[in-house]
Amino acid sequence: MVLEIYLDPCTINSRKVLAGLDLMNVDYNYHYINFFTGGQKDPEFVKNINPSATVPAAVDGNLHLTESNAILMYAADNAGSSAYPKDLKTRAAVNRWLLWEASVWFGTCYVYLVQNVVQELMGGKPDQSTLDAEEPKFKNLAGILDQQLGRTKYLVGNEVTIADIAVASPMHLWEASKLPLEQFPNLKRWISDIEILPAWKKTQGAVEKALLPNKKQSDQVRATFNYTQDLGDKLTEIYFYESPNAKNVHEPGDAAFEMPVHDGWSKAQEFSEDVHGFSIHDFASAYPAGKWEDDELVKEKFYPEVVEFLKKTVGAKRVLVFDHTIRTARNANKPLTDQKKTSQRAPVSLVHCDYTAESGPNRVRQLLPDEADDLLSRRVAFLNVWKPLNKVEENPLAMCDVQSSPDEDFFKLYLRYPDRTGENYVMRHNDAHKWYYFPDMEADKAILLKTFDSDEKRARFVGHSAFKDPTSPPTAATRESVEIRTIAFF
Numbered sequence: 355m356v357l358e359i360y361l362d363p364c365t366i367n368s369r370k371v372l373a374g375l376d377l378m379n380v381d382y383n384y385h386y387i388n389f390f391t392g393g394q395k396d397p398e399f400v401k402n403i404n405p406s407a408t409v410p411a412a413v414d415g416n417l418h419l420t421e422s423n424a425i426l427m428y429a430a431d432n433a434g435s436s437a438y439p440k441d442l443k444t445r446a447a448v449n450r451w452l453l454w455e456a457s458v459w460f461g462t463c464y465v466y467l468v469q470n471v472v473q474e475l476m477g478g479k480p481d482q483s484t485l486d487a488e489e490p491k492f493k494n495l496a497g498i499l500d501q502q503l504g505r506t507k508y509l510v511g512n513e514v515t516i517a518d519i520a521v522a523s524p525m526h527l528w529e530a531s532k533l534p535l536e537q538f539p540n541l542k543r544w545i546s547d548i549e550i551l552p553a554w555k556k557t558q559g560a561v562e563k564a565l566l567p568n569k570k571q572s573d574q575v576r577a578t579f580n581y582t583q584d585l586g587d588k589l590t591e592i593y594f595y596e597s598p599n600a601k602n603v604h605e606p607g608d609a610a611f612e613m614p615v616h617d618g619w620s621k622a623q624e625f626s627e628d629v630h631g632f633s634i635h636d637f638a639s640a641y642p643a644g645k646w647e648d649d650e651l652v653k654e655k656f657y658p659e660v661v662e663f664l665k666k667t668v669g670a671k672r673v674l675v676f677d678h679t680i681r682t683a684r685n686a687n688k689p690l691t692d693q694k695k696t697s698q699r700a701p702v703s704l705v706h707c708d709y710t711a712e713s714g715p716n717r718v719r720q721l722l723p724d725e726a727d728d729l730l731s732r733r734v735a736f737l738n739v740w741k742p743l744n745k746v747e748e749n750p751l752a753m754c755d756v757q758s759s760p761d762e763d764f765f766k767l768y769l770r771y772p773d774r775t776g777e778n779y780v781m782r783h784n785d786a787h788k789w790y791y792f793p794d795m796e797a798d799k800a801i802l803l804k805t806f807d808s809d810e811k812r813a814r815f816v817g818h819s820a821f822k823d824p825t826s827p828p829t830a831a832t833r834e835s836v837e838i839r840t841i842a843f844f
């Protein structure tokens with residue numbers, strides 16, 4: 355049975371549970387309880403979930419659990435996780451820190467959080483006398499931790515356990531809380547070690563967003579990108595139908611690398627599809643929300659808007675819109691090879707570009723056979739218009755700056771259909787790749803992606819991919835977007 359958890363990701367004990375479950379790879383169903391509006395005091399919540407009117411709480415069948423550390427202990431045992439060791443003495447040491455945290459450490463750290471962070475958030479000022487009175491107690495307890503961490507990397511040895519997550523959580527805004535850590539070098543070293551754990555990083559964004567709304571968030575995140583291994587003579591292929599040839603093919607996306615992704619907003623105006631391979635624009639559409647699954651209406655009403663937008667934005671003489679894809683919550687888990695209603699798809703987490711030097715002109719010949727020779731004698735560019743349908747809070751799209759991705763980094767992916775073979779580019783990893791995204795992009799904006807250009811002096815192929823943003827709050831709405839494929843003739 356999957357654990358049901360009830361919490362607000364910004365509170366200390368809730369964050370502890372989220373980070374701990376992630377560390378242990380435990381599955382859960384998430385129920386958001388808004389702490390700031392008193393969701394934990396809602397009579398239904400108190401009656402059915404947690405009579406103590408606190409978060410976090412968890413339910414597993416007929417088991418109702420409160421106390422963040424008890425939730426972690428139960429989840430760990432259920433999953434058989436090594437983050438809660440079974441050896442009797444090691445486990446006793448973990449239990450000791452869990453109880454110590456709940457009985458004394460949480461309380462002392464909380465005084466600093468309330469005075470130095472929450473007071474300001476509420477428009478008040480810290481009360482210095484309260485802080486002064488707390489300091490000896492805090493320093494005594496921090497000294498106990500510091501001594502232990504002078505002996506071991508983590509609290510009970512060389513491996514991270516749920517005790518580390520529990521004791522670190524009350525310190526999660528230690529800088530903004532102004533915890534006096536100067537005399538405790540081992541404690542400082544340890545909290546930096548905790549801060550680089552993926553389970554910790556993923557759960558920090560929600561805390562900062564809620565409690566430090568004025569803090570400038572870092573202008574980059576680190577995320578996993580699915581590149582493809584270049585196996586030389588062995589082709590990279592995807593079969594979209596059953597075939598004996600589909601056995602033992604080399605499929606793309608087999609080289610995952612963690613890369614920095616830069617927030618592009620501060621230089622949004624500078625990006626150009628001819629230099630970087632992408633650009634971002636205002637594009638408010640009159641198309642009715644809620645009608646995106648009606649393909650015919652999209653063609654009739656939205657395509658002409660795209661044509662006008664592109665003529666104005668890139669100065670094309672003629673624009674042909676030939677295809678669109680809608681990505682909504684309903685098709686978030688649809689497999690890439692599903693050929694039913696192909697306008698409805700899930701985001702693609704593969705570093706790729708939709709056309710190759712050969713497939714671009716071929717597509718012009720397929721779509722406009724009578725005019726192709728004439729059209730191809732002048733400049734032709736394939737441009738995707740990518741537009742959110744709601745604010746993008748998860749699974750955003752990232753673009754690899756063409757200036758950082760030379761042609762040698764691209765190679766072909768063959769798309770095998772029963773009646774034809776298509777071509778995309780996939781990319782081999784290169785540490786020099788510079789990735790950009792536009793966090794929290796709203797529905798009145800659009801990204802232009804260049805996927806082919808006949809003019810070799812301009813950016814021609816932009817690598818792009820959806821990615822899991824580690825700072826997305828667990829409450830984030832599913833990303834919904836529309837992508838229009840077009841050919842611009844100049």
Ligand SMILES: N[C@@H](CCC(=O)N[C@@H](CS)C(=O)NCC(=O)O)C(=O)O
Binds near residue numbers: 409
């Ligand atoms: N010992 C409990 C403490 C839970 C607790 O006090 N949670 C706070 C948020 S971190 C809360 O919900 N307080 C209720 C309130 O202030 O109304 C645990 O570890 O889960």
